[in-house]
Amino acid sequence: MAAGVATWLPFARAAAVGWLPLAKKTMPKPPVDNSSRSDEILYVNVSGVRFQTWKNTLDRYPDTLLGSSEKEFFYNEDTQEYFFDRDPEMFRHILNFYRTGKLHYPRHECIQAFDEELAFYGIVPEIIGDCCMEEYRDRKKENQERLAEDTEANEAMDAPLPPHSTSRERLWRAFENPHTSTMALVFYYVTGFFIAVSVIANVVETVPCRPPKGSVKELPCGEKYQLAFFCMDTACVLIFTFEYLMRLFAAPSRCKFMRSVMSVIDVVAIMPYYIGLVMPENEDVSGAFVTLRVFRVFRIFKFSRHSQGLRILGYTLKSCASELGFLLFSLTMAIIIFATVMFYAEKGTKGSTFTSIPASFWYTIVTMTTLGYGDMVPNTIAGKIFGSICSLSGVLVIALPVPVIVSNFSRIYHQNQRADKMRAQQKVRLARIRMAKKGTTNAFLQYKEDRDRDSDSTALCVKNKSAFEHQHHHLLHCLEKTTNHEFTDEMTYSELCMTESVGFRTSRSTSLSSQQGAQNNSTGCCPRRARRRAAMRLANSTVSVSRGSVQELDTLHVKTTSIPPQTRSSLNAQADDLKLNCGEQDFTAAIISIPTPPANTPDESLPPSPAPIPGILRNTRATAYTHDTVKISSL
Amino acid sequence: MTGCAKRCKQGLIKFALSLHKLVTGTLIKDKADDDLEMTMVCHRPEGLDQLEAQTNFSKRELQVLYRGFKNECPSGVVNEDTFKQIYSQFFPHGDASTYAHYLFNAFDSAHTGSIKFEDFVTALSILLRGSVTEKLQWTFNLYDINRDGYINKEEMTDIVRAIYDMMGKYTYPVLKTDAPKQHVDAFFQKMDKNRDGVVTLDEFILSCQEDENIMRSLQLFENVI
Numbered sequence: 102m103a104a105g106v107a108t109w110l111p112f113a114r115a116a117a118v119g120w121l122p123l124a125k126k127t128m129p130k131p132p133v134d135n136s137s138r139s140d141e142i143l144y145v146n147v148s149g150v151r152f153q154t155w156k157n158t159l160d161r162y163p164d165t166l167l168g169s170s171e172k173e174f175f176y177n178e179d180t181q182e183y184f185f186d187r188d189p190e191m192f193r194h195i196l197n198f199y200r201t202g203k204l205h206y207p208r209h210e211c212i213q214a215f216d217e218e219l220a221f222y223g224i225v226p227e228i229i230g231d232c233c234m235e236e237y238r239d240r241k242k243e244n245q246e247r248l249a250e251d252t253e254a255n256e257a258m259d260a261p262l263p264p265h266s267t268s269r270e271r272l273w274r275a276f277e278n279p280h281t282s283t284m285a286l287v288f289y290y291v292t293g294f295f296i297a298v299s300v301i302a303n304v305v306e307t308v309p310c311r312p313p314k315g316s317v318k319e320l321p322c323g324e325k326y327q328l329a330f331f332c333m334d335t336a337c338v339l340i341f342t343f344e345y346l347m348r349l350f351a352a353p354s355r356c357k358f359m360r361s362v363m364s365v366i367d368v369v370a371i372m373p374y375y376i377g378l379v380m381p382e383n384e385d386v387s388g389a390f391v392t393l394r395v396f397r398v399f400r401i402f403k404f405s406r407h408s409q410g411l412r413i414l415g416y417t418l419k420s421c422a423s424e425l426g427f428l429l430f431s432l433t434m435a436i437i438i439f440a441t442v443m444f445y446a447e448k449g450t451k452g453s454t455f456t457s458i459p460a461s462f463w464y465t466i467v468t469m470t471t472l473g474y475g476d477m478v479p480n481t482i483a484g485k486i487f488g489s490i491c492s493l494s495g496v497l498v499i500a501l502p503v504p505v506i507v508s509n510f511s512r513i514y515h516q517n518q519r520a521d522k523m524r525a526q527q528k529v530r531l532a533r534i535r536m537a538k539k540g541t542t543n544a545f546l547q548y549k550e551d552r553d554r555d556s557d558s559t560a561l562c563v564k565n566k567s568a569f570e571h572q573h574h575h576l577l578h579c580l581e582k583t584t585n586h587e588f589t590d591e592m593t594y595s596e597l598c599m600t601e602s603v604g605f606r607t608s609r610s611t612s613l614s615s616q617q618g619a620q621n622n623s624t625g626c627c628p629r630r631a632r633r634r635a636a637m638r639l640a641n642s643t644v645s646v647s648r649g650s651v652q653e654l655d656t657l658h659v660k661t662t663s664i665p666p667q668t669r670s671s672l673n674a675q676a677d678d679l680k681l682n683c684g685e686q687d688f689t690a691a692i693i694s695i696p697t698p699p700a701n702t703p704d705e706s707l708p709p710s711p712a713p714i715p716g717i718l719r720n721t722r723a724t725a726y727t728h729d730t731v732k733i734s735s736l
Numbered sequence: 737m738t739g740c741a742k743r744c745k746q747g748l749i750k751f752a753l754s755l756h757k758l759v760t761g762t763l764i765k766d767k768a769d770d771d772l773e774m775t776m777v778c779h780r781p782e783g784l785d786q787l788e789a790q791t792n793f794s795k796r797e798l799q800v801l802y803r804g805f806k807n808e809c810p811s812g813v814v815n816e817d818t819f820k821q822i823y824s825q826f827f828p829h830g831d832a833s834t835y836a837h838y839l840f841n842a843f844d845s846a847h848t849g850s851i852k853f854e855d856f857v858t859a860l861s862i863l864l865r866g867s868v869t870e871k872l873q874w875t876f877n878l879y880d881i882n883r884d885g886y887i888n889k890e891e892m893t894d895i896v897r898a899i900y901d902m903m904g905k906y907t908y909p910v911l912k913t914d915a916p917k918q919h920v921d922a923f924f925q926k927m928d929k930n931r932d933g934v935v936t937l938d939e940f941i942l943s944c945q946e947d948e949n950i951m952r953s954l955q956l957f958e959n960v961i
Binding site (some may be wrong): 109110111112113114115116117118119120121122123124125126127128130131140155157198202 | 745777796800803804807808822823826839842859860863864871872874875878881894896901919922927940944948949952953954956957
């Protein structure tokens with residue numbers, strides 16, 4: 102119930118006196134209200150800005166932070182006020198909500214910041230007043246779309262293949278993102294070239310060429326060099342057919358692929374050739390055959406795979422379908438009306454070109470679109486008057502839906518531009534973030550190096566570290582001791598990978614417990630080397646893992662082999678919780694190395710686990726997301 | 737015939753005016769001005785001291801009441817629609833608009849069509865701090881829809897039906913269609929002493945004072961404020 106209604110409750114209760122004489126049963130006892138009646142002023146200090154309000158005002162909404170006892174957590178005894186370390190500008194709006202019962206959305210604020218404030222104060226965004234609700238919703242939707250686009254773009258972008266995709270998947274990826282491999286790029290350009298060749302051939306073969314020797318009549322080139330054109334056509338069609346079949350083979354969902362627009366265009370482009378082959382050289386049928394050749398021009402639409410602009414245009418037209426439909430309908434109405442009028446106006450004239458109403462359609466269309474060929478011209482005065490009205494109204498009717506279409510196109514085009522720009526900037530951003538992170542991760546490794554190098558002169562290492570760093574490093578150290586593994590960096594890891602020629606199964610889960618072969622290094626004899634080898638193996642797997650989502654772990658789940666799937670899911674769950682929208686894939690973070698994982702562990706079956714070496718935990722399936730690598734990443 | 741001619745003339749004038757507006761481009765304009773006039777009605781209550789003298793509330797209580805009132809109705813008056821809206825929020829199950837209408841009339845003792853703060857506070861003072869007789873009088877006024885000094889069966893049936901409407905559809909036990917009528921009959925059985933079909937104020941007060949339950953329940957809402 103709204104705030105003000107709470108104010109009226111005493112009145113509603115008082116008005117209940119009116120029921121009393123009618124009551125058949127005795128009334129229940131009223132609730133005892135022990136709270137102090139007197140209203141007091143509360144002081145709320147938000148980042149230094151002091152707000153004062155009646156206690157009653159805040160009590161109006163008991164299910165929010167300020168209205169419930171939760172605010173007592175923020176009470177400062179010394180200053181006798183409630184202190185919140187939040188944005189005072191936003192708090193103004195929050196407090197106004199309590200006062201007026203309506204929550205307003207300030208247009209100049211970031212929608213996410215506003216949402217966070219609302220979440221902090223326990224206010225549901227749905228109660229935003231009607232005046233601001235639309236704006237809020239629009240901004241929120243826009244923001245969400247943008248974020249979704251960005252994550253999509255991230256994923257769709259040159260993400261390396263997940264290891265162990267079938268050749269079919271690889272093929273499909275090659276077709277969809279030509280930039281992934283050189284072969285795909287080559288194929289992409291070759292098909293583009295052949296489309297161009299085919300279209301040009303179609304055009305050129307109708308141009309009149311010099312007549313062949315011994316003849317006067319000019320022939321179109323197509324007939325003069327029939328064989329050459331036929332060969333070219335055959336070659337193009339072969340390439341297109343091949344491409345289509347490959348796509349069909351590689352498509353993850355063949356039915357869906359066959360129904361898609363591009364596939365239909367492909368089929369339409371190559372069908373006429375085959376039909377022409379099959380059809381006999383019959384006089385009657387060749388007329389239809391000639392018509393079929395017209396469809397060859399659809400090959401030009403195949404360019405839309407190569408050109409984003411074309412796709413945008415097509416998408417715009419699709420999204421403006423209703424406006425276009427309206428335009429068409431209104432034009433049709435107007436055409437019929439004016440054609441009828443013109444016909445009857447010009448009916449009497451001798452030699453008039455307006456022979457019938459359908460014949461007048463042509464005049465009307467030509468006039469309304471301001472073409473004005475002049476092949477049909479009204480002669481009577483009435484005809485001329487109506488003709489002028491017709492052309493004036495034509496301009497208006499056509500001009501109306503056009504801005505809508507234009508704005509749609511502009512919006513979609515800019516969206517695309519933005520996506521491209523983001524992708525371009527993303528790389529720079531990521532690099533910069535990575536470098537910043539490297540600093541912190543390297544700090545710990547550096548500290549370890551220094552410590553290992555000269556364990557007694559630890560004073561050196563303690564140079565400029567803050568208390569936070571100390572504690573953090575201590576924490577990482579504890580973790581190392583717990584898991585009996587050590588942190589290392591990417592370079593060491595990768596060079597170990599090179600030397601070690603252990604094949605490991607790059608399953609999607611990138612199980613770290615993969616092949617260690619017969620290496621039975623216990624931590625005792627060559628701990629570092631063993632760790633390094635395993636670390637290298639890890640590096641290989643991590644490198645090839647696709648960089649999908651971008652959450653970074655703060656801890657690593659290490660569990661024994663007996664419960665691998667849980668590990669994965671729990672890791673996944675954990676990742677979901679720690680949503681750091683950093684947008685970065687940090688490979689340089691420390692990677693846990695395995696000491697002695699025994700045999701290969703295929704995804705589905707559990708490995709024949711040897712007796713777990715005491716004190717050594719195995720990182721089986723520790724890196725478990727479909728896309729992420731597991732890493733201990735320092736902050 | 738003259739009426740028809742007059743209407744024709746008026747129509748013609750209106751058409752000419754709108755044509756003129758069309759030509760000068762002022763066709764849709766003046767609605768906003770009309771609306772503006774409506775909302776400027778504002779009312780300020782009399783002084784705090786006067787209200788304190790007139791009612792049984794203390795200054796502080798009046799302050800709290802007024803702050804709440806002003807918050808809800810910045811213009812200082814409540815009209816019937818707002819009143820109905822507010823009251824309906826307390827009874828989401830059923831339809832409280834009819835009863836709110838009667839209540840509104842009971843509050844708006846001067847029949848101005850809107851409740852000012854004085855009306856509000858006066859009624860509250862009676863209901864919460866008044867004597868038994870005053871409360872019963874107020875209730876009688878509420879029931880007596882046409883203010884003729886008598887409650888007859890139709891008025892009572894309207895009131896009772898309005899109250900039952902507030903219950904809504906989903907009740908236990910299921911609401912029968914003649915429940916209001918039965919209720920009214922029971923009421924008249926009790927209240928109408930001389931069986932003349934109407935209940936006067938004295939009959940009403942007398943009957944209520946005889947009823948223990950009613951007397952006890954009148955004390956219920958003492959400490960609402």
